[in-house]
Amino acid sequence: MIEARGLTKRYGDKVAVDDLSFTVRPGSVTGFLGPNGAGKSTTMRLLLGLDRPSSGAALVGGRRYRDHRAPLREVGALLEARAVHPGRSARAHLLALARTEGIPARRVDEVLDLVGLTAVARKRVGGFSLGMGQRLGMATALLGDPRTLLLDEPVNGLDPDGVLWIRTLLKGLAAEGRAVLVSSHLMSEMAMTADHLVVVGRGRLLADTSVSELVARTQDSAVTVRSPQAARLAVLLGGVGATARPGEGGALEVHGAPAARIGELAARHGVVLHELAERRSSLEEAYMALTRDSREYRTDAPGPAADSPATAPAGAAR
Numbered sequence: 285m286i287e288a289r290g291l292t293k294r295y296g297d298k299v300a301v302d303d304l305s306f307t308v309r310p311g312s313v314t315g316f317l318g319p320n321g322a323g324k325s326t327t328m329r330l331l332l333g334l335d336r337p338s339s340g341a342a343l344v345g346g347r348r349y350r351d352h353r354a355p356l357r358e359v360g361a362l363l364e365a366r367a368v369h370p371g372r373s374a375r376a377h378l379l380a381l382a383r384t385e386g387i388p389a390r391r392v393d394e395v396l397d398l399v400g401l402t403a404v405a406r407k408r409v410g411g412f413s414l415g416m417g418q419r420l421g422m423a424t425a426l427l428g429d430p431r432t433l434l435l436d437e438p439v440n441g442l443d444p445d446g447v448l449w450i451r452t453l454l455k456g457l458a459a460e461g462r463a464v465l466v467s468s469h470l471m472s473e474m475a476m477t478a479d480h481l482v483v484v485g486r487g488r489l490l491a492d493t494s495v496s497e498l499v500a501r502t503q504d505s506a507v508t509v510r511s512p513q514a515a516r517l518a519v520l521l522g523g524v525g526a527t528a529r530p531g532e533g534g535a536l537e538v539h540g541a542p543a544a545r546i547g548e549l550a551a552r553h554g555v556v557l558h559e560l561a562e563r564r565s566s567l568e569e570a571y572m573a574l575t576r577d578s579r580e581y582r583t584d585a586p587g588p589a590a591d592s593p594a595t596a597p598a599g600a601a602r
């Protein structure tokens with residue numbers, strides 16, 4: 285189990301992580317999502333004891349990382365910046381790490397096999413491709429057979445086969461009862477891999493929700509309606525329990541009634557319709573909407589985004 289409790293990290297005036305609280309439970313993959321600069325890597329570094337919180341607590345297995353006597357057996361981590369001596373072979377690298385905690389050489393060969401690097405185990409790491417490096421990173425994370433895994437962007441640089449491999453591996457590790465926290469920029473990838481999502485923006489919690497709940501929430505279909513008698517139609521819709529809000533260019537955005545029912549209602553009352561279109565929002569759109577105000581750099585506005593504060597947490601499914 286991973287717990288962030290009121291976790292805060294300041295670098296001078298910059299608040300990289302701002303009063304963040306969430307729990308990553310065993311038996312599921314939790315996706316850690318947020319735009320660039322949201323504070324994901326900083327949170328992971330705090331959880332791994334690589335940096336000290338300004339306030340709050342970062343706990344793994346109920347303790348701070350540095351209070352674990354054999355951390356490799358408790359927490360496996362894959363961070364973006366790999367520090368592997370390029371002249372060493374993959375096997376030598378893993379053996380050296382294993383020795384620090386009395387992990388047997390047999391386990392080194394097991395993890396090399398698990399990540400598909402057995403054939404190149406004795407080759408210099410300096411000659412590895414990005415994908416092979418990521419596989420070695422996964423082997424390192426799994427070396428101590430840990431109950432908790434913290435993975436920063438593990439699919440970075442992987443080809444589609446590699447992405448599928450990581451996805452299957454993470455699901456399997458969670459199914460074995462491990463707590464898995466995996467960061468990503470990509471909602472589409474997380475929707476296929478994670479059971480739960482923690483979304484952050486500008487260091488703050490934006491959402492802590494199950495993927496299925498977010499899907500249910502965002503699959504609420506809206507109907508765009510255009511009518512020269514929009515005000516009258518809005519009143520009629522209110523009478524049948526639907527809500528009509530002003531949309532783009534004088535249209536109504538209607539929730540709570542399908543297109544067919546709106547059309548029938550309009551016909552019954554002689555209301556003219558110019559457009560009646562059902563539209564479903566995707567998970568990706570929901571994510572973009574959730575994080576819009578927290579993106580540091582956007583392509584829809586010149587320069588840095590307006591300095592608006594992050595919104596309150598949207599949904600706590602637990």
Ligand SMILES: Nc1ncnc2c1ncn2[C@@H]1O[C@H](COP(=O)(O)OP(=O)(O)OP(=O)(O)O)[C@@H](O)[C@H]1O
Pocket residue numbers: 295298299300318319320321322323324325326327469
């Ligand atoms: N050592 C540091 N000194 C100063 N500022 C820092 C430091 N580390 C991180 N930051 C700032 O803290 C914020 C959060 O950064 P962090 O790398 O944690 O975000 P992230 O969500 O991992 O982003 P990305 O997806 O781009 O990797 C950023 O604005 C970053 O510039």
